[in-house]
Amino acid sequence: MLNMTRESFWNYVSEAQNNTKNGSEMLNYLTEKLSKETDETIFSFGIIIDELMLESYNEKLWCASYLINGEDSEEFFDFFRLWLISQGKDVYEEILKNPDDLIKYVKTPEEDGFASDLYENEDFFFVAIDAFRIKNSLEDFEEAFEKYLEVFDEYKEKLNYQDEDYPKLKFSWNKKVPNSMKKECPKLFGRLYIGDSELDA
Template identity: 35%
Template sequence: METVFVYKDEVSHRFWRITRSGLSYIVMYGKEGSVGMVKTKTFETEEDCDNEVKRLIQLKLKKGYQPASSVGLMIKETTLTEELFWELLEKARTTGDDPEDGLEWLVNYLSTKSIKDIVNFDYHFHEYYMKSYTSDLWAAAYIIMGGCSDDCFDYFRAWLLFQGKKVYESAIENPESLIPYLKKLGEQGEVPQLEEILFAACEAYEKKTGNDDEDYLAIYEKLTKDPFIQLELDLDWDEENEESLKAMFPGLWELYGESPLE
């Protein structure tokens, strides 16, 4: 159930939208034409949730809010487009002397944006992150680091996204395209893993609101309908069969088969 109201007078044009689903509701509100703010609340029973939604609706009516006639023109869904997502990763990657500096900049930047923008950044990240969950890329990571657990592969894919759209797309098509970047890491004594970026949006939310990660995950799921479900993956390679790995990626094997980054 969704209800949308607007309020207009000589100095103020505002919207208010409430959406109820199951045991919870989410409210979005702000100036007309803006992204607005977000609040959510969960109840023990659907009846309690219904009663609170009805109470809030009646309260808005008493304050002079009226049913909206054009929701699309009134509420700007987000300013954080897919193009801006990649631009932010590029800015973060090139900021400071190491990834920590870039991630600090990214968290601070996102914390100044609306909650919907923070969520939308995370949604774009998650979409591309899931697309990188491939058997070939896992085999490549296994060769590069001399082994690769589930968590290790998660952090490897996070590092890959941080390298930018061009590097990411090339690696999905051919993991050996990463060799120049891996050589640079090796010279620096680093490994291709970046766990911290997985939590950048959540940290930005906490910095902005003071609320914890559970609140963020609840809002993320309500806004995106994305429950962060881990995909299942059937590997088409055997870690015990070195010859098959060597045949898959001979360039990577030549560099890291006997001397992995670790």
């Protein structure tokens, strides 16, 4: 059994949201708070992120990610899902049920006042690692990362915890076929799809 429940995990995220003004402050808050816990609790936080990443790995959400960010690589889909987790339990669970509901949480560049505003949060993945670094007084991040992975694996072995493989997705949409994306996420498509003159001709 993990040292942290899902409920506790989401409470951490909610508390960080309620006590900070932006994403950077939130990450720092989470890291500092987690660094005061046991190594086992820190590892459990990391495992829960891995589980949520696996649970949110589906092709419809990937379509939503592409429409929002204009990036379709697997790496960027990872960063998008980390952003989604960082939004908290209610948003995460709502969007898993219907990715098109992201329309309520994103803005176009014109609405936001920026040329682009990517919905990604790669750094959320490193919260547990950085908390482990601080707790164990390790100054070098690369050294801390290697040590974290080593002890993290030992913790999972102790629990007899087995990682699950990601499923192989069967895509019903293709960025070269706009109507296929419109079918998956009509509201996001309607507001965010810019189009390609060659594809839409």
